[in-house]
Amino acid sequence: MSQARISRNTVVRFDYSLRDPGGELIDSSERDEPLTYLHGHGQIVPGLERALDGRGVGDTFDVVVAAAEGYGVYDPTRMVRVPRSEVPAGVQLAPGQPVQARDERGHVIDFVVAQVGETEVVLDGNHRLAGVDLHFHVDILEVRAATAEELAHGHAHGPGGHH
Ligand code: ZN
Secondary structure (H helix, E strand, C coil), X not given: CCCCECCCCEEEEEEEEEECCCCCEEEXXXXXXXXXXXXXXXXXXXXXXXXXXXXXXXXXXXXXXCHHHCCCCCCHHHEEEEEHHHCCCCCCCCCCCEEEEECCCCCEEEEEEEEECCCEEEEEXXXXXXXXXXXXXXXXXXXXXXXXXXXHHCCCECCCCEC
């Protein structure tokens, strides 16, 4: 078991911390529990999944994942201007406030209020980590073969995974 290597259809449990290029802590698994995922199914950002490939339990490493291989590059076309009257009631009109809106097909899109003008509001639909190079520190805790049920569902079960 301990020599199992991470490859497609293994389940991986790992601790991580994520910092921005300035060293600021963005996210960390230590606050709640290690992350568990099914490898090779695009459940974590592509650059991190690639960096984990072939590694095993006990491996500890640092990797810088470029924004394009992380949450994507910043896309200015995802900034939209809407009249203040079209902002749903109850949304606080202050920069940084989250807003959900629906597109023509009814899909929910997450925005953040970027600017508030007298008649218009600018909403930013980029992921909050778009354009940010991601500095990960990773400790691999467990690598095992996925169960038939996990493969059928396309995700990991158990602590840190789906239940
Ligand atoms: Zn499931």
